[in-house]
Amino acid sequence: MTPPRTPDAPSATAPGTPPSVASVASVASVASVASVASGVPGGQDTPSVTPSPDRTPRPNAPLSVAVVGGGPGGLYAAALLKRLDPARDITVWERNAPDDTFGFGVVLSDETLGGIEHADPTVYRALQRAFVRWDDIDIVRRGHTLTSGGHGFAALGRRTLLRILHDRCEELGVRLHFRTPAPPAAELAGDHDLVIAADGINSTTRNAHADVFHPRVTTHRCRYIWLAADFAFDAFRFDIAETEHGVMQLHGYPFERPAPGPHPQSGPPGEPPATGASTVIVEMREEVWRAAGLDECDEQQSAERCAKIFAEALGGRPLRGNNSAWTAFRTVVNERWSHGNTVLLGDAAHTAHFSIGSGTKLAVEDALALAACIEEHPSLPDALTAYEAERRPVVESTQRAAAASLRWFEDLHTYLDQPPHQFAFNLLTRSRRVTHDNLRLRDPAFTRTVEDDFGCPPGTPPMFTPLRLGGLTLRNRVVVSPMDMYSATDGNPGDFHLVHLGARALGGAGLVMTEMVCVSAEGRITPGCTGLYTDAHTTAWRRVTDFVHEQAPGTAIGVQLGHSGRKGSTRLMWEGIDQPLPDGNWPLVAASPLPYRPGVNQTPHQLDRAGLALVRDQFAAAARRAADSGFDLLELHCAHGYLLSGFLSPLTNHRTDAYGGGSLANRLRYPLEVFDAVRDIWPGDRPMTVRISATDWAAGGTTADDAVEIARAFAARGADAIDVSTGQVVPDERPEYGRSYQTPYADRIRNALRVPVIAVGAISSWDDVNSLLLAGRTDLCALARPHLYDPHWTLHAAAEQNYTGPAAPWPAPYRAGSRTPPTGRTDAPRPRLTLTGKPKPKP
Ligand SMILES: Cc1cc2nc3c(=O)[nH]c(=O)nc-3n(C[C@H](O)[C@H](O)[C@H](O)COP(=O)(O)OP(=O)(O)OC[C@H]3O[C@@H](n4cnc5c(N)ncnc54)[C@H](O)[C@@H]3O)c2cc1C
Ligand SMILES: Cc1cc2nc3c(=O)[nH]c(=O)nc-3n(C[C@H](O)[C@H](O)[C@H](O)COP(=O)(O)O)c2cc1C
Numbered sequence: 001m002t003p004p005r006t007p008d009a010p011s012a013t014a015p016g017t018p019p020s021v022a023s024v025a026s027v028a029s030v031a032s033v034a035s036v037a038s039g040v041p042g043g044q045d046t047p048s049v050t051p052s053p054d055r056t057p058r059p060n061a062p063l064s065v066a067v068v069g070g071g072p073g074g075l076y077a078a079a080l081l082k083r084l085d086p087a088r089d090i091t092v093w094e095r096n097a098p099d100d101t102f103g104f105g106v107v108l109s110d111e112t113l114g115g116i117e118h119a120d121p122t123v124y125r126a127l128q129r130a131f132v133r134w135d136d137i138d139i140v141r142r143g144h145t146l147t148s149g150g151h152g153f154a155a156l157g158r159r160t161l162l163r164i165l166h167d168r169c170e171e172l173g174v175r176l177h178f179r180t181p182a183p184p185a186a187e188l189a190g191d192h193d194l195v196i197a198a199d200g201i202n203s204t205t206r207n208a209h210a211d212v213f214h215p216r217v218t219t220h221r222c223r224y225i226w227l228a229a230d231f232a233f234d235a236f237r238f239d240i241a242e243t244e245h246g247v248m249q250l251h252g253y254p255f256e257r258p259a260p261g262p263h264p265q266s267g268p269p270g271e272p273p274a275t276g277a278s279t280v281i282v283e284m285r286e287e288v289w290r291a292a293g294l295d296e297c298d299e300q301q302s303a304e305r306c307a308k309i310f311a312e313a314l315g316g317r318p319l320r321g322n323n324s325a326w327t328a329f330r331t332v333v334n335e336r337w338s339h340g341n342t343v344l345l346g347d348a349a350h351t352a353h354f355s356i357g358s359g360t361k362l363a364v365e366d367a368l369a370l371a372a373c374i375e376e377h378p379s380l381p382d383a384l385t386a387y388e389a390e391r392r393p394v395v396e397s398t399q400r401a402a403a404a405s406l407r408w409f410e411d412l413h414t415y416l417d418q419p420p421h422q423f424a425f426n427l428l429t430r431s432r433r434v435t436h437d438n439l440r441l442r443d444p445a446f447t448r449t450v451e452d453d454f455g456c457p458p459g460t461p462p463m464f465t466p467l468r469l470g471g472l473t474l475r476n477r478v479v480v481s482p483m484d485m486y487s488a489t490d491g492n493p494g495d496f497h498l499v500h501l502g503a504r505a506l507g508g509a510g511l512v513m514t515e516m517v518c519v520s521a522e523g524r525i526t527p528g529c530t531g532l533y534t535d536a537h538t539t540a541w542r543r544v545t546d547f548v549h550e551q552a553p554g555t556a557i558g559v560q561l562g563h564s565g566r567k568g569s570t571r572l573m574w575e576g577i578d579q580p581l582p583d584g585n586w587p588l589v590a591a592s593p594l595p596y597r598p599g600v601n602q603t604p605h606q607l608d609r610a611g612l613a614l615v616r617d618q619f620a621a622a623a624r625r626a627a628d629s630g631f632d633l634l635e636l637h638c639a640h641g642y643l644l645s646g647f648l649s650p651l652t653n654h655r656t657d658a659y660g661g662g663s664l665a666n667r668l669r670y671p672l673e674v675f676d677a678v679r680d681i682w683p684g685d686r687p688m689t690v691r692i693s694a695t696d697w698a699a700g701g702t703t704a705d706d707a708v709e710i711a712r713a714f715a716a717r718g719a720d721a722i723d724v725s726t727g728q729v730v731p732d733e734r735p736e737y738g739r740s741y742q743t744p745y746a747d748r749i750r751n752a753l754r755v756p757v758i759a760v761g762a763i764s765s766w767d768d769v770n771s772l773l774l775a776g777r778t779d780l781c782a783l784a785r786p787h788l789y790d791p792h793w794t795l796h797a798a799a800e801q802n803y804t805g806p807a808a809p810w811p812a813p814y815r816a817g818s819r820t821p822p823t824g825r826t827d828a829p830r831p832r833l834t835l836t837g838k839p840k841p842k843p
Helices: 018-026 034-038 072-084 110-119 121-130 158-172 185-191 204-208 286-291 299-309 359-376 380-410 420-428 436-442 444-454 495-506 535-551 609-629 643-648 664-681 704-716 743-753 766-774 785-789 793-800 812-817
Strands: 064-068 089-093 105-107 132-134 137-141 144-148 153-157 175-177 194-197 215-229 236-243 246-256 277-285 327-334 342-344 467-469 472-474 478-480 511-518 556-562 633-638 688-693 721-725 757-760 780-783
Touching: 064 072, 064 185, 072 089, 072 158, 072 194, 072 359, 105 158, 105 246, 105 277, 105 359, 110 121, 110 359, 121 153, 121 158, 132 246, 137 420, 144 420, 144 444, 153 158, 153 246, 158 175, 185 194, 185 204, 185 342, 194 204, 204 342, 215 286, 215 299, 215 380, 246 286, 277 286, 277 299, 327 380, 359 380, 420 444, 436 444, 436 766, 444 766, 478 793, 495 511, 495 535, 511 535, 511 633, 535 556, 535 609, 556 609, 609 633, 609 664, 633 643, 633 664, 643 664, 643 688, 664 688, 664 704, 688 704, 704 721, 704 743, 721 743, 743 757, 766 780, 766 793, 780 785, 785 793
Parallel strands: 064 089, 064 194, 089 175, 137 236, 194 342, 478 511, 478 780, 511 556, 556 633, 633 688, 688 721, 721 757, 757 780
Antiparallel strands: 105 153, 132 153, 137 144, 215 277, 215 327, 236 246, 246 277, 467 472
């Protein structure tokens, strides 16, 4: 079901809603294992979901369990289920031999280890003994190595991990069949109470029921190969090689430390080398891989070529494969995770790009959750439903982080010219799980250097660093994003707008934007929209800008000019989103005669030459009025499916004249003509921005690549910044909501074109604002809904960061409240003395 929407807003259930933001933000790092570094726990060897001694056997509890696949997920699930009920008959089928494993090192996080510690201390202790630990990440680019510390990683060889799990399964009495493909899924389901499909990314069990699970597999554009080096890196290492064929990257981490004593070059076959070992993944875009001829190399040749390319990182040592092949990463998503008594687990259910090191972690956590749910629920269907309900949000959050990381590496070439520290910070924060605040704690010196390079004055968070746009200097990087309030009469902004915009200006943002202000009565979305098409409107807006300039000096106020196009003549947001008016509808115009929702909205008239000229002139006249009204900045609204956006998208522009057709150049023509007309009128020293929908989130619509070209065209005509939103162009869009979900589009445009951008969409914490700015993903951050929640969002962000400088001054009448109010209160006497240590000796 499509979630409810405001005419120009994402759905109320859109991303960035507090729970998802909080849960993502609370995970400091997928690979942080700082807390496990404290040592091996003692305590009872008891599972966390201990069966009570008087437990009566549940008639529906699965007693016979078939596990397809002896990877970490399947083995751990088998061990846990057997441990919880030794009467269970559990069989694992693994098509490979016990030592026949692919891959090399596996990184596990502290969260996962905490779960394992509680559920099965025996496995935990064995893992602890095998771990290699380290804290640093080295980022090597153009001959410079930057090191960021304090991260906390733990890794071990996949072979060692599997051996620990094999031993545990055997000890507990799980039947392990190696070198034996599992019987067909249907047969297993008939013969067993429960079938666990832990058969990896190509799961045959999943594919046998594809009509139920509905797997969606997305193949990505980079190629990578997993190799190993017979020495231990002393840090996580990212090396960027700029070759004649394009950019290649190495991801390396240790998983075996060298054994003490004299070292042979490598250990006995199947054993870890006594010199230590590291995982080395080499990755690049497909076109680079082909251009380099790596597509024609076998395993040995690939290892040799990669060793040569990254000779410096490897100290001239060789690389070796282990049935290694070049692969394109595939993200697996399933609509359902269970079918009857068959349940998906680990890679069979979901994958997450290796660059956030989560595949094994997720599989092991799935096993923990499945075992716990089976123990806790009275029937198998309930248990499987609970398992999916528990795991799906965690997996989806991890997949979002992994997707951001994957895309970052795909687009790595666009970041190469960033200053060294910004590049390193960008890399470290790429999945958005590590933030500025996390890094400040982990490595204050590194973070200070990034801030200094960015130009932060001492003691000033990045968001309070000024920015110059054209002739306007914004004192901080926070923008109140345009928000239609649907509260005008005949286009006139009234007291509501004065108070609403005035409050937000007092609230400290560097730039406060009006809602979309319409260039004609027919160009309104609803009867409650404001306009700038009469002199009365100019006077009314002047009252607002005067208030802002007088009462909130230093805050800029910008106007967003737009025309509703085919999305006009609808009801107020709270009376029926995108619904035509009950009566008094006015005729609509658009690029093409296509209704927004066929059968619901009117069919607009296609603008002819005269109509195009008329609307263009209306924009110019509104720009004149905007200048007279005293606005500091003007934004042209070319997003969200309104008139100008309707020209840009191939889904809404079916014209065959010079303003449409298949070419983007034609689709750009009219919006650029309007831009030029406005730019001519709008005072040269006042900046102009353009808001675009950088993707339509719909097949055949505007793509991120198109958005770069659209931004390039506006920037070439004199746009001072591009305000990068997405979607709302067609009703059947499928946005990928999530924290800061639109920022990758802003990032792409900024780094491809070196044009200032405004990022918007589910950015809600000041930590995210600081992180996005420092990483060079945006120049300004626009926040909409957070400013409905808190008009003083920026002042509060300043207070929380102990910032009292000139970029966020509290209005004099509010200064008494400029500190975070104390929370909670106790009347109990505070401890006056702490008696620790030995009594003082008597003099
Ligand atoms: C080539 C490669 C290398 C990797 N290396 C690393 C790494 O170094 N570090 C890391 O963190 N992650 C690595 N990963 C990712 C990681 O292995 C997975 O995310 C993780 O192992 C998932 O665990 P799993 O138990 O769900 O599946 P897997 O580990 O994939 O295990 C599935 C098992 O099922 C078996 N199987 C499949 N079909 C059948 C059948 N019909 N009958 C019997 N057995 C069957 C397979 O042989 C396999 O052993 C790698 C992935 C790949 C593809
Ligand atoms: C009530 C409301 C009205 C909006 N009206 C406009 C508008 O007039 N023009 C516009 O470009 N975007 C409009 N938007 C979209 C916001 O500017 C912003 O892009 C979007 O809400 C995502 O940011 P957020 O996650 O910080 O809310 C509106 C959003 C809301 C919530």
